[in-house]
Amino acid sequence: MTVQTDIFAEWAAQVLAVRSGRWQPERDRAFWHEKAAHYDAGQPPLPNTVAWLRERLTGADSLLDVGAGTGRLTLPLADAAARVTALDHSPDMLAVLRGKGPPAHLDMRCQELADALQDPTLAPHDAVLSAWSLAYLPDLRAALTGLLRLARRDLYLLEDDGLGSPHVTLRRQLAGQPRAQRASSLRRALHALGESPEHRPITEERELTFPDTAALLAQTRLPLPDAEALAFLLPYLTPEGGGWRYRWTFDVHVLHVPVRERP
Template identity: 85%
Template sequence: MTVQADIFGEWRGQVLAVRSGRWRPERDRAFWHAQAARYDAGQPELPNTVAWLRGRLAGADSLLDVGAGTGRLTLPLADAAARVTALDHSPDMLAVLRGKGPPAHLEVRCQELADALHDPGLPPHDAVLAAWSLAYLPDLRAALTGLLRLARRDLFLLEDDGLGSPHVTLRRTLAGQPRPQRATGLRRALHALGLPHEHLQLTETRELTFPDTAALLAQARLPLPDAEVLDILGPYLTPHLTSGGEGWRYRWAFDVHVLRVRGEGA
């Protein structure tokens, strides 16, 4: 019981300490209102993650994507199930999804997750996917147990432990900001709930290109001399020619943590 109190209390404390206050639904909706139009352009593709999920969805009749947003994962997985529900509380993000012309068997549902978990109008699905969707929910216990009630066969949780781009990782280190350990927190929570699960790390890659050194340094925003920044990022950089001269190709690998919990009907 002590372990349970620790992880769920820690998670709640970390969420409520976020300065942006995004644990308040209205604050989070305002954030996505500002981000929706440019969200997709700033996100890497996840081909290895999509391929792995597609393989595990074989034979699933229905899929619920919680925190579906613009359909980053919902749309490439949509043909893996006969019925798909994209759930999100941001009307702006879902508007982008609708603008992509989703298939007829995909239902778009705008609703708070906390409400959806107790809504009899949302039936259980064979598979439930929550990809980076629980970060600002203070009550992690209620979220996980509610999602499991909706998952007949599989619950897939996707997260990371804050190891993103090399420049952001270094920026956090220099600022003395600990990286969020959300994937580890989710694993601890599942253990606390006594839920056996499969855990794996899928490697994806991200690449950015810059027309010149000034653009690269502006992206990095590191409080260090330019030469030192270039030296630190050197292992991830490749010079390449652009119309204006010599630019940079900036490429790194990152891990997606996948937690798979089998439902009662599995």
């Protein structure tokens, strides 16, 4: 007999077990205070994901980007809607977005998501996008219920599903710390709420360059002898000058709830 677990209790337990304590809003804001200035430099572009979303935003009058941060997705999608709201609880991340000169029809809102979902001044939008923004929210039921309420037409949730860069994935495996499969968990949670999300993995590419082998090994920090670490990485490496080009692909998992099709 298959035992059905409570996905919402399971999610909350995983969040509250995070040693950094980032489920506490003040700790998460402190984390982004340190990261904001250099965040964009460490993030890969997501051209395929942006193109896929832009096509599906056709005809949307308004877009709400939850956890918009520095505008990684907000800005390339901004001209797809007449009104755009970028919601984030980090003033430092929104300051970076503001410094990029966003268009006049983009409104920035600095507020905790839990508070925003209860705030009557945050009006529903045709499309709601939440990209990697629910990971540290213990009350997933309330978050998803609130996002569905704010979405007049479409809700898009973007997450990972356990696999990241080859070196980080191996480090976690060797340490016995598999990465959380959040996309699968979100899918289960939506089903528990009576929704039937469409699931679309979108393949993107990440590339890093290193001047020499020492720099490569220092970045990847694999707990292996250098020769073994290099042998593991070799399928992803291309020699370049005296150094290396390190390239891998990864999937962005999109869960799409077409709200307009609800009975």
